[in-house]
Amino acid sequence: MVALIFFSLGYLIGSAKVSPTGKLAISANTFQAGWEAAKKRLADSGFAAPMANLEINNVSGQVTAIQDNAITLKIRPLEPLADPSLDERIVKVDANTKIYTLEQKDQAEYQKEMADFDKKMQEQLKNPPKPGETPAAAAGAIMPPEFFVKKEASISDIKVGMNINVIAADKDIKNTKQFSAAEINLQPAPVTATPPAAE
Numbered sequence: 001m002v003a004l005i006f007f008s009l010g011y012l013i014g015s016a017k018v019s020p021t022g023k024l025a026i027s028a029n030t031f032q033a034g035w036e037a038a039k040k041r042l043a044d045s046g047f048a049a050p051m052a053n054l055e056i057n058n059v060s061g062q063v064t065a066i067q068d069n070a071i072t073l074k075i076r077p078l079e080p081l082a083d084p085s086l087d088e089r090i091v092k093v094d095a096n097t098k099i100y101t102l103e104q105k106d107q108a109e110y111q112k113e114m115a116d117f118d119k120k121m122q123e124q125l126k127n128p129p130k131p132g133e134t135p136a137a138a139a140g141a142i143m144p145p146e147f148f149v150k151k152e153a154s155i156s157d158i159k160v161g162m163n164i165n166v167i168a169a170d171k172d173i174k175n176t177k178q179f180s181a182a183e184i185n186l187q188p189a190p191v192t193a194t195p196p197a198a199e
Contacts, residue, residue, distance in 0.1 A: 038081065056174040059089060060165040060187075063158060069093045071158060071184075073166065078174060090178040091166050093155050101157060101186045102148040113145035153186060163187045 061075035071091040078086075093099070120142050158164065167183040170176065 054174070055172040057171060058165060058167045059173070060163065061089070063160050063162045063164060064088070066155075066158060066160060069155065071155075071164075071181075073164070083175070086175065086177060089166075089173075089176075091184070092178065092180045093184070094180060096169070097155075097181045098183045099153045099155060099157070099186070100150040100183070101153045102188055103151055104188060105145075105147060105149050110145060110147060117142065117144050148188070150185070157186060158184070 056078060059073065059075045059078075061073040063071055064074050065072035069092060071093065073089045073091055075087060075089060077084075124142065164187060165185045166181050167185075168176075169180040169182040173179045
């Protein structure tokens, strides 16, 4: 990101003209021209190509406002030179939206599930896939256990300042400011260590 900033500044300074008084005279479109040139340079380098062709159907971020059935979500930029106005998204909640709180699974239960998963993986290694058979098909699509348990919630459980993950009803929301949510997961607050009692 620092390199990109300096790259853009280089275009700005390179395009600036020096007036007879010795001051820099920057035209109104100099910044935009530099910005567009930086974006083109980044795209030409291939750096931005993987993200440019990728469909995005979920975002995570912090809730900054809730009004009726609309949630304003502040997200991190999806790519280095993304439109800054898309750092804030409007998430619409309707009757079809599923809302869940994510609660950490009981540690003993999770460890038991992990042990079962490891056992199945070891069995898979002992029985490699047959010729022409994919490893997933041979294993019966073995998936690791989830670390969290989903519990049903409602929009009233969502508060300003919370971090949430939103799965969109639309196929691709990379450049969409407002969209409907198919599923919202309320992420648990980070666990903070309890300070030792004063003696």
